[in-house]
Amino acid sequence: MRTTGRAAVLGSPITHSLSPFLHRAAYAAMGLTGWTYEVRECDEAGLPAMLEAADWSGLSLTMPLKRAVLPLLDTVSDLAVAVGGANTVVFDGNARHGHNTDVYGIEQALAEAGIAAPRSALVLGGGATAASALAALRGLGVNAATLVVRDPARAGETAGVAERLGVALAVETFDKLDALLDVDLVISTLPGGAADAFAGQVARVPALFDVVYAPWPTRLAAAAEAAGGTVVGGFPMLLHQAVRQVELMTGRSDVPVEAMRAAGEAEILRRATLQRDD
Known part of the structure; x- marks a missing residue:
């Protein structure tokens, strides 16, 4: 179990991502005050440097990185190999482990x-x-x-x-x-x-x-x-893949699904309200 950590979501484009709201809600409910979760714009060309750039604990990957990351990993789960893509990287010392939580x-x-x-x-x-x-x-x-x-x-x-x-x-x-x-x-x-x-x-x-x-x-x-x-709809999929990511990155199984669901739904509603008001 990790009490501190640095995580992020990578992709391009990435500003629309709900992942920060889901992961940060989990950290808050779990009392993981030593964990942070960032949003980083990153395309395939920038991925190798991004993996090397900081002391990451975990990364969430969205398009176009899920397939591009595979040759950059030290280990890849059997499921990620079969599917041909990893949306999650967990760092253990200098080793990078790839997983697929979309399934x-x-x-x-x-x-x-x-x-x-x-x-x-x-x-x-x-x-x-x-x-x-x-x-x-x-x-x-x-x-x-x-x-x-x-x-x-x-x-x-x-x-x-x-x-x-x-x-x-x-x-x-x-x-x-x-x-x-x-x-x-x-x-x-x-x-x-x-x-x-x-x-x-x-x-x-x-x-x-x-x-x-x-x-x-x-x-x-x-x-x-x-x-x-x-x-x-797509939100339950996004929610549960994030739940599994939090489990993998923090090493904890008591991930607060409902707190994450509430945070994601609130952000979706906020965005929809802004669009209606524009």
């Missing part, structure tokens, strides 16, 4: 909503979050899934993840979407607004997990909810 975040978000055992699933998008979604599905017992992307030629890395996980993956394009929606769960990893055009089609699926957390609800989520489906 845990997705699993916990689905579990909170009562989605524990989908028989079939469709994933929209083919990037790093889609890879984590496939790992989460595998953890829930889904052995086959469909990936829907704009350009199948760019889905090679995610297809490789599916192969390493033992998930049989079909890759399709969005023009085929209507014929692919006879599934229990759709996971949209598309950025905000990118899935709007598919809201009417996806609404008929029993459950939707949309990784966007702001603005919320997305058009996709609103349509699914109006149709009576179970809808999960």
